[in-house]
Amino acid sequence: MINSEEDIRYWLALTALPSIGITILLKTAAKFSVSMFELGTLDKEKLESVGWRAEQIACLREPHPFTQRCISWLAAADNRSIISYQCEEYPERLKQIAQAPLLLFADGDHGLLSKPQLAVVGSRAPTHNGLTNTHTLLTDVLMQSDLVITSGLALGIDARSHIAALDLCQSTHENTRLSRRTIGVLGNGIDVIYPKRHAQLYERIRQNGLLVSEFPPSIMPSPKLFPRRNRIISGLSLGTLVTEARIKSGSLVTAKYAIEQGREVFAMPSNINNKQAEGCHWLIKQGAKLCECAQDIFDELPELILKHAQKQQAGKKPKQNLATTKLLDSVDKASNRGDALRFAEHSQIDDSSPILQAVDFDVTPIDVIAMRTGQSISTLFVELLEYELRGFVASTSEGYLKLRG
Structure with a gap:
């Protein structure tokens, strides 16, 4: 990590060099057998001999206007760090991507950067089913592996991904292995909260995970910065999971980066x-x-991410999709009430059930179900409760949605 004023000034200057990216910096350093940190010590003639222009050389040596701002941000709280490309804390996976960021501003547990990560992205306006399935799947992933959930702190699926990790850690705080399991990658300055409504979530991640950005303090969000954030989200991760997204969306941009970076891409199907x-x-x-x-994720990722117990049982247990997981949870509840036998007798779904046929995989209002079935709402409430306990439907504030069938 870097913390001196001179080091911060120098690395900020590297990021500001006009028309020079990390590829040229690495080639120049290799040409003269120096590190990137030592490029500033090279004679002007040497830099000019490999194609550097006068304004680029001048920029390397000039004061940077954000230097003091970064120093102040760094000193204002514990667990803040500035990590350069040459620091040992810089994640190796990120070094493998094209145009890796020269600097990372980190607020929280920077040790998470070296952990195996799963990127999760999706719609900013997801369906109820999409949110529920994302939360359920990620809870399962976190319980069965050492993966860290990495996302972009945006509305919708991103926020739910972070919350799934934070809620699990809070409910299992006695298990230190489950603590600090999410990274929020920002598309703006490290100290800027965007969107504003995520102020509380921002703070939860800062306290119980990690916030990271390639942009120094006070840089405001801009549409042109979000693709740069997306390449970091996928670049940090072993794979990227898209749970809901339209064709033209930032989520597919992240998936595109993942493919270009040689990482796995997962997609959750829907209606x-x-x-x-x-x-x-x-x-x-x-x-x-x-x-x-x-298990669909574990099948494609290295075995080292799995818990020892999960490794032993991976080949013995059949796959369980999201609806099956809900159904088994209902069986456990029934067993606790001494109703397991009655539940087992009625656990098979009747495909011809008019009530289930009237419920869509998207939220269906109760009055629509009543109109389709010709039954009273009071009767439907009783029947739908039974189906909910059996894991075939889920209730929401707006109606019911089908989970399987």
Whole structure:
């Protein structure tokens, strides 16, 4: 990590060099057998001999206007760090991507950068089903592996991904292995909260995970910066999971970066009428791994990320999709009440059930179900409660949605 004023000034200057990226910096350093940190010590003639222009050389030696701002931000709180490309804390996976960031501003547990990560991205306006399935799947992933969940702190799927990790850590605080399991990658300055409504979530991640950005303090969000954030999200991770996304969306940009970086891409399927899932279905058609359960992710990632117990049992247990997991949870509840036998007798779904046929995979209002079935709402509440306990439907504030069938 770097913390001296001179070091921060120098690395900021490297990031500001006009028309020079990390590829040229690395080639120049290799040419003269020096590190990137030592480029500033080279004679002007040497730099000019490999194509550097006068304004580029001048920029390397000039004061940078953000230097004091970075110093102040660094000193204002514990657990803040500035990590250069040459620091040992810089994640190796990120070094493997094209145009890796020269600097990372980190607020929180920077040790998470070296952990195996799963990027999770999706719609900013997801369906209830998409949010529920994302939360359920990630809880399963976190319980069965050492993966860290990395996302972009945006509305919708991003926020739910962070919350799934934070809620699990809070409910299992006695298990230190489950603590600090999410990274929020920002598309603006490290100290800027965007969107504003995520102020509380921002603070939760800062306290119980890690916030990271390539942009220094006070840089405001801009559409042109988000693709740069997306390449870091995928670049930090072993694979990228898209749970709901339209064809033209930032989530597919992240998936594109993941493919270019040689990382795995997973996509969660949904109802064919769900416009928010068109991008996921398109990705599956292009060869992304269809993801219904945690095991679908584990199958494609290195064994080292799995818990020892999960490794032993991976080949013995059948895959369980999201609906099956809900059903088994209901069985456990029934067993605790002494109702397991009655539950088992009625656990098979009746495909011809008019009530289930009247419930869509998207939220269906109760009055629509009543109109389709011709039954009273009071009767439907009783029947739907039974189906909910059996894991075939889920209730929401707006109605019911089908989980399987």
